Amino acid sequence: MEKLQTTATVLIVPGLRDHVAEHWQTLLASRLAKVRSVPPLQVDGLCCNARVEAIQRELEQIDGPVLLVAHSAGVLMVAHWAARYRRPIKGALLAAPPDLDADWPAHYPSPSSLAEKGWSPLPPMPLPFPSIVAASSNDPLASYAAAGVLAGRWGSELVNLGAVGHLNPASGFGPWPLAEALIRRMDSAHL
Template sequence: MRAADLDILFVPGLDGSGPDHWQTRWEEKLSTGARVEQDDWSRLALSPWRERLVERVAGATRPVVLVAHSAGVAAVAHAAPHLPAGVVKGAFLVSPPSRRVLRDLNACAADFADVPDIALPFPALLVASRTDPYASFAEAEAYARAWGAELADAGDSGHINAESGHGPWPEGLMRFAGFLKQLG
């Protein structure tokens, strides 16, 4: 699939993705990219985050590919069973946080932290670092198995965000292009 033929929906994590984050940079570069906005980026709340994602997918005019980071990955897992059938063609999932980390973020995140262990109804690539402070590689492997996602080992990459030196993240963009190509 070509990016020009898709609605590419970026799903940031807690506090959104700042101007130096690879998601923001990619969104600015990809003409069909758009952010799934939340009313409150500083508070994880399952129902509004899931509903906003479902609304955006339902309103898409082309096939959708989701690009999620951190808590946004958990939001995709929660929303997947509620998404319109056949609209999402794939999900590029980066640096999912552990359930423990999600619980510790704030008291409102308890239901958000109960990340489903069910197969996603679309192809997914999960990119995980071996040195992510928010989830062990073993936890990422467990998510990938449960979701039926392919796992990509990003090595020693921290949380794969601007703070870990992944501002533009060109290697990730190349991996994303390869993922789109696999989708057909």
């Protein structure tokens, strides 16, 4: 199968579960010609600062334009990274951002436990690069309205994915073809 060619290197920023073989991000990475992924943390995986530093280390290894592709808590990591570092980013696809003010299902870390690890409050400013927030109408970690508030705060385009849960294997998602279309659109934008 021919790899998807992009002018920018795509940096995959996974959520708290890091890399899952059946996840759309992992499958997407195998389809891209120019791709890197933020590696799993070997220490406290819930530490926001450690995850932000891992993004920065990967970005330091990339020459040229970059597209960020983040899922779930990875979206929040991107927001924290953007508040701390400056580097030209061509665009960001931010899928299924969690709401740190919501009550999450029992098998997820609690928003209060994440707050203790530096996840909240989220930086209040717009992102300094174009971005798309892709959100579900029935995500157990964030209502569509909450995702819309984040998109507004960040200056992002909001895309309604419909009822896709948390857009992960537990919600029945492996491949997510729309991700490739959104990446192609951002990659071809002349900004």
